[in-house]
Amino acid sequence: PQPILLANYTVPSYLVLKTDLTFDLHDDQTRVTALLTLQRNPQAVTDVDSLVLHGSELELESIALDDRVLTAAEYQVDGESLTLTGLPSQLTLRIVTRIKPHLNTSLEGLYQSRGLYCTQCEAEGFRKITYYPDRPDVMSEFTTRITADRQRYPVLLSNGNLVEQGELDGGRHFAVWHDPFKKPAYLFALVAGDLSFIENHFVTRSGRDVTLRIYVEAKDLDKCDHAMDSLKNSMHWDEEVYGREYDLDIFMIVAVDDFNMGAMENKGLNIFNTSCVLAKPETTTDVGFQRVEAVVAHEYFHNWSGNRVTCRDWFQLSLKEGFTVYRDAEFSADMGSRTVKRIEDVALLRTLQFAEDGGPMAHAVRPASYIEISNFYTLTIYEKGAELVRMLATLLGPEKFREGSDLYFDRHDGQAVTTDDFVQAMADVSGRDLGQFKRWYSQAGTPRIEVSDHYDEDALEYSLTFRQSCPPTPENTNKQPFHIPVKTGLLGTAGDLPLRLKDHPVDTETSDNTSIVLELTEAEQTFVFQQVHEKPVPSVLRGFSAPVKLHYSWQREDLITLMSRDSDGFNRWEASQQLALRVLHDLMQEASLATVSAATEEAIAALIDALQSVVQDETLDPAMVAYMLTLPTEAYISELATVIDVDAIHQARQYLQGRIAHALKSAFVSIYQRYDHQQAYRADARGIADRSLKNTALHYLSLLDDESWIETCYEQYRAASNMTDAMAALTRLVNTDNPLAATLAENALDNFYQRWQQEPLVVNQWFSVQAGCNLPDTLAQVKKLQKHPAFDSRNPNKIRALIGVFCNNNAVNFHRLDEQQQGQGYRFLADEIIRLNKQNPQIAARLLTPLTKWRKYDETRQQLMKAELQRILQEELSRDVYEVVSKSLA
Ligand code: DPP
Ligand code: ZN
Numbered sequence: 081p082q083p084i085l086l087a088n089y090t091v092p093s094y095l096v097l098k099t100d101l102t103f104d105l106h107d108d109q110t111r112v113t114a115l116l117t118l119q120r121n122p123q124a125v126t127d128v129d130s131l132v133l134h135g136s137e138l139e140l141e142s143i144a145l146d147d148r149v150l151t152a153a154e155y156q157v158d159g160e161s162l163t164l165t166g167l168p169s170q171l172t173l174r175i176v177t178r179i180k181p182h183l184n185t186s187l188e189g190l191y192q193s194r195g196l197y198c199t200q201c202e203a204e205g206f207r208k209i210t211y212y213p214d215r216p217d218v219m220s221e222f223t224t225r226i227t228a229d230r231q232r233y234p235v236l237l238s239n240g241n242l243v244e245q246g247e248l249d250g251g252r253h254f255a256v257w258h259d260p261f262k263k264p265a266y267l268f269a270l271v272a273g274d275l276s277f278i279e280n281h282f283v284t285r286s287g288r289d290v291t292l293r294i295y296v297e298a299k300d301l302d303k304c305d306h307a308m309d310s311l312k313n314s315m316h317w318d319e320e321v322y323g324r325e326y327d328l329d330i331f332m333i334v335a336v337d338d339f340n341m342g343a344m345e346n347k348g349l350n351i352f353n354t355s356c357v358l359a360k361p362e363t364t365t366d367v368g369f370q371r372v373e374a375v376v377a378h379e380y381f382h383n384w385s386g387n388r389v390t391c392r393d394w395f396q397l398s399l400k401e402g403f404t405v406y407r408d409a410e411f412s413a414d415m416g417s418r419t420v421k422r423i424e425d426v427a428l429l430r431t432l433q434f435a436e437d438g439g440p441m442a443h444a445v446r447p448a449s450y451i452e453i454s455n456f457y458t459l460t461i462y463e464k465g466a467e468l469v470r471m472l473a474t475l476l477g478p479e480k481f482r483e484g485s486d487l488y489f490d491r492h493d494g495q496a497v498t499t500d501d502f503v504q505a506m507a508d509v510s511g512r513d514l515g516q517f518k519r520w521y522s523q524a525g526t527p528r529i530e531v532s533d534h535y536d537e538d539a540l541e542y543s544l545t546f547r548q549s550c551p552p553t554p555e556n557t558n559k560q561p562f563h564i565p566v567k568t569g570l571l572g573t574a575g576d577l578p579l580r581l582k583d584h585p586v587d588t589e590t591s592d593n594t595s596i597v598l599e600l601t602e603a604e605q606t607f608v609f610q611q612v613h614e615k616p617v618p619s620v621l622r623g624f625s626a627p628v629k630l631h632y633s634w635q636r637e638d639l640i641t642l643m644s645r646d647s648d649g650f651n652r653w654e655a656s657q658q659l660a661l662r663v664l665h666d667l668m669q670e671a672s673l674a675t676v677s678a679a680t681e682e683a684i685a686a687l688i689d690a691l692q693s694v695v696q697d698e699t700l701d702p703a704m705v706a707y708m709l710t711l712p713t714e715a716y717i718s719e720l721a722t723v724i725d726v727d728a729i730h731q732a733r734q735y736l737q738g739r740i741a742h743a744l745k746s747a748f749v750s751i752y753q754r755y756d757h758q759q760a761y762r763a764d765a766r767g768i769a770d771r772s773l774k775n776t777a778l779h780y781l782s783l784l785d786d787e788s789w790i791e792t793c794y795e796q797y798r799a800a801s802n803m804t805d806a807m808a809a810l811t812r813l814v815n816t817d818n819p820l821a822a823t824l825a826e827n828a829l830d831n832f833y834q835r836w837q838q839e840p841l842v843v844n845q846w847f848s849v850q851a852g853c854n855l856p857d858t859l860a861q862v863k864k865l866q867k868h869p870a871f872d873s874r875n876p877n878k879i880r881a882l883i884g885v886f887c888n889n890n891a892v893n894f895h896r897l898d899e900q901q902q903g904q905g906y907r908f909l910a911d912e913i914i915r916l917n918k919q920n921p922q923i924a925a926r927l928l929t930p931l932t933k934w935r936k937y938d939e940t941r942q943q944l945m946k947a948e949l950q951r952i953l954q955e956e957l958s959r960d961v962y963e964v965v966s967k968s969l970a
Pocket of ligand 1: 341342343344345378379382
């Protein structure tokens with residue numbers, strides 16, 4: 081397969097003014113009639129008279145140009161396209177194709193999920209429905225007529241407004257939908273099935289009444305309220321914060337069980353993975369509730385950032401995704417706790433996006449080439465893309481940023497544009513030169529910043545020197561300096577110091593002058609603060625103001641100072657992580673954990689002291705306490721490592737957790753006992769925070785060599801009225817290496833399955849908790865679970881819950897090197913990928929991620945992982961899998 085290059089972009093030769101589609105749904109096939117009204121594009125560079133329509137896996141019945149049926153000699157067709165030449169400047173095409181949704185396992189195009197017809201067209205799924213210029217810069221006005229059996233498919237939906245419906249002969253019926261807003265084909269959607277819905281209304285600020293509907297299977301009607309509340313909050317927030325109003329009379333969400341992504345923002349008809357829309361306390365964890373809120377908001381916000389203003393080509397994907405992730409993150413921050421949301425997002429970014437940036441699939445936020453665009457729905461495009469927008473907001477300040485977004489939406493409404501256009505709007509309103517900033521879009525890799533400082537007590541001057549660099553990435557070895565906003569404060573003995581920066585007339589961000597955004601633009605830069613009366617502790621990169629790796633050699637006491645009283649909540653947490661990381665690294669250097677050195681003992685004692693203060697600090701949000709008490713994850717420690725020592729990381733972390741559990745036992749007991757287990761479940765910030773702290777305490781207590789806490793876990797599992805508490809307890813039972821825990825875990829797992837077997841999303845959690853088990857023999861258990869009647873090897877959620885969790889979240893078992901199991905995790909994953917390569921290429925390629933990291937492991941593991949990648953490469957591969965495997969081995 082050949083790569084597609086940004087440099088080769090050309091404007092479309094023809095525009096599609098109107099797209100009229102008719103879908104006749106029948107059991108053995110669907111007949112699609114597309115009537116396209118085309119006009120030569122005045123913008124086309126040359127006076128071309130040819131037109132390329134994309135099409136894949138289609139059976140062409142006929143094609144007519146201006147009502148004249150064409151003979152096969154009048155067009156060229158291959159597996160991917162249909163080309164017409166010698167066309168007039170205005171024309172109509174009537175194209176009839178036949179497709180087989182019931183055999184479509186890729187879940188792209190039109191397919192069936194539990195008997196329901198649904199679509200997924202982003203990025204290039206529409207070409208599996210009919211021949212069409214399937215590219216985002218071709219925007220058209222769609223009308224969709226659907227006919228189907230009335231009994232089995234009573235609900236017929238598409239984008240826009242319902243304009244007509246009625247009965248047909250033979251027990252069939254029809255519906256016609258018209259979408260007045262021009263859109264690219266990737267935003268097309270169709271749903272047909274036996275669905276129920278809940279309905280609500282939202283009155284926009286200009287007074288228009290919008291009908292809101294969430295369509296689900298009847299059994300799930302009791303799990304829609306949280307999504308509906310989230311939708312209404314999102315609509316209100318987008319009016320308040322961005323001045324964006326909804327534009328159609330109806331907004332619909334449909335939940336489907338088999339879905340590759342989380343959800344899809346089709347105009348007026350969002351299609352959701354059930355996992356991102358259904359929620360109720362008994363079946364859904366707090367994380368699940370938060371995910372529903374975030375994804376509902378994300379897809380809704382796309383109505384402006386994505387649909388009204390869309391992407392010119394797929395290299396610009398982050399234009400809509402990065403901006404929309406930034407918008408949904410800010411929304412969640414406003415709905416809950418801002419600092420906690422930031423900690424969660426940064427933890428994800430630093431663990432998974434930084435790893436992507438350091439691996440073979442590293443790519444820029446605006447990539448320059450791809451083989452298969454589906455492989456580019458990545459953490460880099462989404463999360464790093466959002467960080468870029470956040471940096472622009474930091475550099476401009478809130479008022480100018482809002483002006484910039486208003487200008488962007490006004491200027492480009494109804495257009496397909498580029499990330500350059502977005503940055504230009506920000507430059508135009510602020511008068512700032514953002515030329516250098518744009519390197520963030522074109523240069524891949526995570527910049528590294530070395531910070532050093534100097535205090536001159538005679539001159540009362542304190543200087544901070546920053547050196548930036550960026551490691552090479554596959555497509556880009558020589559990086560130019562980035563424009564990096566580094567939000568900074570200085571801590572003195574009595575708290576934040578007022579800041580006076582020499583020769584830099586930069587506005588400080590806070591009215592009391594205690595925080596300032598330093599702008600790095602050169603490879604090395606020094607900033608001097610004046611009238612500094614004591615040697616301060618620097619608090620740099622507050623709020624994680626840029627997606628970089630920051631290095632500064634804080635003294636241990638400095639970190640404790642930051643942890644206890646930095647005014648920036650994010651940096652308080654960050655200091656706790658830095659302190660813990662040091663201890664973990666010390667432990668990993670120890671020859672044996674049975675007796676550790678005096679220096680390491682001292683470090684452990686200092687950490688425990690600091691954590692003791694955190695537990696006693698009543699001013700802290702309980703969610704913050706929980707996060708500060710939680711050690712850096714194995715995945716994060718691995719990302720930081722040059723060579724990942726899987727077992728040492730696991731053992732050091734287990735050991736340190738045990739030490740903390742012993743030392744802080746009484747604090748944990750009191751947290752656990754003062755929690756009111758009878759309180760009603762609320763999925764708000766306070767309720768989530770309290771549960772998270774209480775379950776963190778239970779986690780530590782379960783590590784004590786004291787079976788009464790294992791019994792407490794079992795008690796909590798049995799008595800739990802919500803899934804968060806049930807899963808927290810069950811996870812402890814499953815992961816505790818003790819005969820009593822093993823017996824209770826087995827009972828609980830049996831009971832769990834019996835109770836929840838009718839709820840696919842709960843069964844997924846049951847698979848995950850078992851797949852994530854750190855005890856030996858988990859691989860054998862995972863293979864056994866693959867044969868369980870509740871497992872469905874075609875359902876992406878099931879694959880992620882069992883196989884994805886084992887390979888991504890269970891490093892000690894996936895990477896086992898002992899004689900009996902050496903390399904078996906890798907072989908297991910490769911077998912799955914080979915199976916999925918044909919069935920569902922997108923999911924297959926995504927599952928590959930853990931194998932692509934092979935270069936970060938020891939020699940033995942490297943060889944074993946590489947051998948599996950090479951074995952996959954021997955197969956006849958989809959573009960998706962081929963791209964990831966070949967780039968990983970390059
Ligand atoms: N549905 C995916 C998302 O919203 C792709 N657009 O991110
Ligand atoms: Zn999105």
